[in-house]
Amino acid sequence: MLEAIKLKKTYGDFEALKGLDLKINAGDIYCLLGANGAGKSTTINLFLNFIDPSEGQAKVNGLDVTTHPLETKKFLAYIPETVMLYGNLTGLENLAYFAKLGGHNEYSDSDLRNFLKHVGLQDGAVEKRVAAYSKGMRQKVGVAIALAKQAKALLLDEPTSGLDPKASNEFSELLKQLQGGGAAILMATHDLFRAKETGTRIGIMREGRLMQQLSTDEVSHADLERIYLEHMH
């Protein structure tokens, strides 16, 4: 579903991404680990076609994102570090807008409410302006948007950063539900524990290069931390 082929991004002399090869299939939660500036967000931005690759290809559902920018975005959902919504609209109004932007006009008001209920947004919050939402509530609305969009691939850029453990755990559970529904998920994170708990595969990045890929089944928490730190030195 998500595929990077010799994907490279340079800014002048600086190489942000040095020929990334990556494939994430339906049902995979692929966690990208790495320090700041390792190339995790660059990879996500390239899949979103927010920036142009210098070389190589980023493909979604077999389509190159640079030549099919709109078609590929029909399959994608994006959850950034903080899901930014229109603060003067309610959660429900935001969800309705983004669902329609994704081409889904078929939802009734109760359908949309169900999405928000499903992700755990309290009933009272649905009609409140998003400006008053906590970060956890915003992330939930982000997942609701992905659900409403029926996204086949999710791109998450440190989505649990700053969330308390409970909210973080709830978010992981939602991701697993999406994974169960057959979505391919790419999540950039600093959280080794969350990556091991939630992911199916892990990639460790450093200075724009994918240093090592692991299956979460094959590695313990301690081993993962050791391997990660080895790559960071």
Place this chain on the structure above:
Amino acid sequence: MYSLIVAHETRTLAKTPSLLWILLLLTAAIAFGAWASSSVFERQSQGATAISNYENGMRTKMHDDLAKYEEKVKASGGKMEFAAVNHAPGEGPPQATNAGAVGSETESFAVLPPTGLAALSIGQSDLNLNYIPVSMKNIIDATKDNEIENPVNLKAGSFDIAFVIIFLLPIFIMAMSYDLLSSEKERGTLAMVMSHPISLRKLMASKLVSRIAILLAVVIAFGVGAVMAVGSELNQAETWARFGFWLGATVLYSIFWFALAVLVNAAGKSSATNGIVLAGSWLAFVVVIPTIVSVVTSTLYPAPSRLDFIAASREAQTAAEFERMKALDQYYYDHLELVPGGEDKANDFLTLSLANNASIEKAIKPLYDEFQNQLNRQEDAVTKFQFVSPAIMMQLAMNEVAGTSADRYENFMKQVFKFHAQWGEFFTGRFLKRDPLTTEEWKQIPTFKYVEEPFSDVLARLMPSLLGLLVVVAALTAFAFSSLRKYRVAAR
């Protein structure tokens, strides 16, 4: 998709308190502009009516005296006599029998009527007198007369609807659109939106449509309201055709500023930077460039100063008075058929005065013509340079639509000079022959009625400004939207 984003943007804008303030200020500015300019024209037309009524009243009184005298002569079976200019009141034939006295001591006011939409743009109508007294006296002197106007007003210009549209509307537009993309990028919502299947250009177009719709709804509603409130000749198709062009020019001018905002946003800088760049652009296009064009045109074609003109006119007057006998002889030499019998010519002050006026007019006419020609050259130069700033194109278009352009005034002045010649021709011959005027002849006294220039002439002058605006707006819009290709949703 367009309608979805347009609706969303409109709803978001509607919940933005600052927008309501912007629109409120805009409506207040339009209403005030309409009121202020209508009061200027009301004052002008009241002045024209009052002075015409006064002069007509004077001539009516003379006419009544003449009618009484005619009846008296008819009853006595005598002959109509010619009144001497310097006769004592109450004795002999009335002044009304003397064509020279009627023609030079009463004036007929040539009035330039405002168009139905004059209130939309005052233009230079506050500088040019819209009613010129025409008599046998020197007409060029009359054109120098002006109403007393606050010099600060003349320097600063008028707060009319054209001022609101040209100067203030861009500021309101910039306030609505300086952060079209930058604020969404800064808030993070742009990345959320752009992760959906929508192109940046479509998003931008939808944002523009919602803003243009809101702004123009207000401008059109209040524009129509202003026309209904302070316009005239509303039953004439030409008035509404002029309004249509006003609307077209306003829409194009508004789109120019929105397109400029798109271009500035496409550079991907912060909202604060965009605001500064747009404010600078406003200063450049609305203030600096028009000022430079004005300085350049008046440097290229310097008009003789009005002071020189007045000084030359006085010199001519002094010289004429100095050589009044020579002037009179020259006058009669030119008009041999008018030389009266008897020895009274030297004593006839009015005859001398006419001769003086003719020689003064002859002396200063070349200077006046040169003055007018230089003004015309300046106007032509501004017409050519107008394409460097949409504000200049807009001002010229507004003046044409409102009928306050320099060309319409020139057309009026040509008719005034022609009328002055007719007036002089009618009275001078009768006066110099000392033929007493009759009530029958009185009916043939020329009257002035401004003949409006053909609308096709107005269109011919309007089109370069409108087409210029159209081309500039189309090119800028295309360039701005193509610049969006380079826009990066994500920061590095």
